Amino acid sequence: xSAREAILAALKVNRPAGDFPLPxxxxxxxxxxxxxxxxxxxxALMGGTMAALQPGEDWAGLVRRLYPDVRxxxxxxxxxxxxxxxxxxxxxxxxxxxxxxxxxxxxxxxETGSVCLTEAQLGMNAFPHLCEHLxxxxxxxxxxxxxxxxxxxxxxxxxxxxxxxxxxxxTADIQGVxxxxxxxVRSLTVIYV
Amino acid sequence: MSPSSDKSRVxxxxxxxxxxxxxxxxxxxxxxxxxxxxxxxxxMHGIPEFQELRELASAIKEHTLAKLPEYLEMFERxxxxxxxxVHWAQDGEEHNRIxxxxxxxxxxxxxxxxKSMVTExxxxxxxxxxxxxxxxxxxxxxxxxxxxxxMPSHIVVPAVHKLVRDVAKTFSQAYGTDDGERDVTQLVxxxxxxxxxxxxxxxxxxxxANFLVAETGAVVVCTNEGNADLxxxxxxxxxxxxxxxxxxxxxxxxxxxxxxxxxxxxxxPITQYTTQFRGPRDGGEMHVILVDNxxxxxxxxxxxxxxxxxxxxxxxxxxxxVYRRSGxxxxxxxxxxxxxxxxQPTFDPDxxxxxxxxSTLNGSCTNVCPVKIDIHDQLYKWRRIIAExxxxxxxxxxxxxxxxxxxxxxxxxxxxMKGGNAVLKGLPRxxxxxxxxxxxxxxEVPAPPVETFHDWYLRNRKPQTRDRGQPDKGxxxxxxxx
Numbered sequence: 001x002s003a004r005e006a007i008l009a010a011l012k013v014n015r016p017a018g019d020f021p022l023p024x025x026x027x028x029x030x031x032x033x034x035x036x037x038x039x040x041x042x043x044a045l046m047g048g049t050m051a052a053l054q055p056g057e058d059w060a061g062l063v064r065r066l067y068p069d070v071r072x073x074x075x076x077x078x079x080x081x082x083x084x085x086x087x088x089x090x091x092x093x094x095x096x097x098x099x100x101x102x103x104x105x106x107x108x109x110x111e112t113g114s115v116c117l118t119e120a121q122l123g124m125n126a127f128p129h130l131c132e133h134l135x136x137x138x139x140x141x142x143x144x145x146x147x148x149x150x151x152x153x154x155x156x157x158x159x160x161x162x163x164x165x166x167x168x169x170x171t172a173d174i175q176g177v178x179x180x181x182x183x184x185v186r187s188l189t190v191i192y193v
Numbered sequence: 194m195s196p197s198s199d200k201s202r203v204x205x206x207x208x209x210x211x212x213x214x215x216x217x218x219x220x221x222x223x224x225x226x227x228x229x230x231x232x233x234x235x236x237m238h239g240i241p242e243f244q245e246l247r248e249l250a251s252a253i254k255e256h257t258l259a260k261l262p263e264y265l266e267m268f269e270r271x272x273x274x275x276x277x278x279v280h281w282a283q284d285g286e287e288h289n290r291i292x293x294x295x296x297x298x299x300x301x302x303x304x305x306x307x308k309s310m311v312t313e314x315x316x317x318x319x320x321x322x323x324x325x326x327x328x329x330x331x332x333x334x335x336x337x338x339x340x341x342x343x344m345p346s347h348i349v350v351p352a353v354h355k356l357v358r359d360v361a362k363t364f365s366q367a368y369g370t371d372d373g374e375r376d377v378t379q380l381v382x383x384x385x386x387x388x389x390x391x392x393x394x395x396x397x398x399x400x401x402a403n404f405l406v407a408e409t410g411a412v413v414v415c416t417n418e419g420n421a422d423l424x425x426x427x428x429x430x431x432x433x434x435x436x437x438x439x440x441x442x443x444x445x446x447x448x449x450x451x452x453x454x455x456x457x458x459x460x461x462p463i464t465q466y467t468t469q470f471r472g473p474r475d476g477g478e479m480h481v482i483l484v485d486n487x488x489x490x491x492x493x494x495x496x497x498x499x500x501x502x503x504x505x506x507x508x509x510x511x512x513x514x515v516y517r518r519s520g521x522x523x524x525x526x527x528x529x530x531x532x533x534x535x536x537q538p539t540f541d542p543d544x545x546x547x548x549x550x551x552s553t554l555n556g557s558c559t560n561v562c563p564v565k566i567d568i569h570d571q572l573y574k575w576r577r578i579i580a581e582x583x584x585x586x587x588x589x590x591x592x593x594x595x596x597x598x599x600x601x602x603x604x605x606x607x608x609x610m611k612g613g614n615a616v617l618k619g620l621p622r623x624x625x626x627x628x629x630x631x632x633x634x635x636x637e638v639p640a641p642p643v644e645t646f647h648d649w650y651l652r653n654r655k656p657q658t659r660d661r662g663q664p665d666k667g668x669x670x671x672x673x674x675x
Contacts (some may be wrong), residue, residue: 004281007437007485011262014493023249025445028242046465092427093393111452112463125474126426129419147463151448157409160275160472160582161426164451166463169419173334173350175357176225177377182333183385184419184466 025148032145035110036192037080039143043113046167048182048188051135066189067100067133075102076123078136079193086123092130101131101185105138106155106192107164111146114166115190117160125161134185140192199252202586205547208523209515212354222354223518226511229350232460233508233561239462246449251565253446254502257407264407264440265483271410276471278480284316288484292317292399292432295480296326299430301396305388307414307421308332308555309401310348310505311434311484313527328393331420333384340367345528346521349458354520360369360599388420398424400479402435403504404450411483412470415454415464422466429477431470436484438501449575450504453563458506491539496574500535505643507532509558509568515551531558535571538579546584549575610645 001009032038040050042192053062059080063073075082080102089095103122105115115136119125128134144150147164155162169184181187213219224412237243257264269279275606288311296304304326306312318328318339323669330339334351340346340363345351352360357375364380365372368387374380392398400421404413414421425431441447455464492498510530511515521529526537526545534548549572552558558568579585580593599606644652 003283006282007489008262008487014489015259016498020259023252025449109454129422147452148448151444156444162469164467166465170465171333171418173352174360174377174380179378179381182418
């Protein structure tokens with residue numbers, strides 16, 4: 001008997017007797033009535049920041065203002081040109097020197113300040129984790145109330161890779177000290193546009 | 194299994210004693226874990242439906258476990274359709290062999306991995322290393338434990354029993370940093386600098402899974418450092434090791450668990466990365482290994498199958514006064530704390546016979562469990578089995594036998610209590626604090642009361658009927674105390 005058959009057979013014999021119905025999961029969305037207003041506050045709790053274009057400022061100006069020391073900027077959005085495109089890189093190894101990544105989120109989640117990134121937005125799954133900083137464009141109309149709303153979105157059923165990215169990478173593994181900027185991005189900034 | 198010598202048994206009290214001697218570590222450990230518990234409480238109060246979510250999570254898990262073969266087959270079907278290779282392993286050895294076969298067939302010699310308790314169960318790292326495969330743990334805490342050649346002492350924060358100076362020493366050897374470094378930001382930066390090139394060079398990446406979704410064939414991984422998303426996406430080969438109990442039926446069910454997991458674990462609303470892998474990356478290959486390793490047997494244990502609901506948040510550990518003061522390593526197994534004390538005996542009730550006794554039965558673990566596992570009831574049930582099967586060490590066995598005899602005879606018990614208290618008053622310290630009383634080694638035996646409760650009750654309450662007594666104040670205070 002294969003391991004598969006043996007495991008399934010044992011589970012069938014050993015499963016608990018009785019009726020264990022699968023409950024319906026409510027949406028619990030009432031508490032999140034104005035998602036795009038709540039989102040910035042929740043993003044801040046996760047260590048992320050919001051930014052906006054200043055009057056008269058263009059995208060290049062915004063990038064210079066927010067990231068004065070950054071030279072290699074890889075943009076996957078039409079709004080910003082950047083210094084390179086993700087299609088310039090054939091492998092993650094080639095993309096390792098990108099300092100700033102600019103992407104558009106599929107949607108955001110107010111409850112947790114998360115942005116959802118999938119392979120459709122990224123072009124390369126590893127790309128937003130290899131760079132130092134991430135600038136995320138988010139349509140405020142695409143900010144959902146909570147995690148229940150997020151897992152009902154079609155992207156979740158469709159995407160091979162989908163990450164709910166909530167603030168920059170972080171660790172508190174060394175004596176409980178919270179360090180924002182662990183092994184993934186050191187900063188995550190969201191712009192409503 | 195026949196009772197064996199005490200030598201092969203995990204000596205939790207002995208391990209705890211070593212931990213208690215390190216005063217600074219103990220103080221930090223106790224404070225840090227209680228802080229996580231307090232942050233968890235803040236999150237709980239932040240969403241009004243928290244208790245409803247716990248009910249839902251428990252019901253979804255019980256439903257899934259009762260239909261586990263069907264949901265496993267559904268997951269397999271959907272994962273295969275998405276281009277994922279699916280493997281099945283009955284035990285650790287079989288799991289490790291599958292990993293090695295996959296690696297060898299792709300000529301892969303270096304593996305970067307993110308945290309996975311299942312690979313700890315399988316003791317995979319040393320097994321692969323003995324077969325010329327280099328394995329690097331990428332999670333900061335797990336990597337510290339690898340460098341120090343220790344098991345994780347906590348399922349969420351693996352090196353929580355260490356101080357900055359311990360890590361500085363470890364990293365000075367691994368990364369050449371100053372062993373006097375006390376700036377945690379610098380240590381984290383050194384770990385990133387040292388680990389990133391290994392990830393970029395690695396032939397394969399391994400992750401665990403927090404959840405598997407049957408209807409979509411998705412593997413869901415919840416992490417904070419970014420190391421899992423790098424390990425899974427940078428190398429062209431991604432291998433997932435997961436227990437078969439990680440399933441949930443639908444994506445809609447997943448939402449319930451995502452909302453509970455990090456709130457219960459670290460007291461944050463969500464992990465920084467909540468990632469689903471539903472297929473290999475472009476140009477890549479993805480494998481999922483479904484591991485039984487005792488789970489199917491546990492499902493058949495009437496009193497203990499509900500421990501399979503566990504989502505590995507560690508809340509029961511953070512709240513447990515015994516765990517906080519004894520450290521994870523004292524439990525001597527892969528899983529420590531209250532959840533470890535009910536899971537480890539399912540692997541070997543004799544070896545882990547001390548663990549169900551590492552509890553005050555205060556029930557706090559059950560109160561914080563996001564999937565409502567009856568942890569303290571299971572601890573009690575394990576104690577009975579262990580006593581019946583004679584897995585108890587001699588002193589505890591004899592003491593409990595005497596206590597049992599006394600308590601079965603109320604008159605004898607009362608006489609003994611009075612006599613005992615009288616004796617305690619008169620005894621010199623050396624007669625109370627000796628090897629027969631391990632309890633008194635780190636604690637003062639409370640001063641004996643002036644009179645027994647029974648005497649007090651007879652004097653104050655006996656003649657009164659119930660309705661003339663003190664008004665019923667309802668439930669006793671259920672708040673948890675440290």
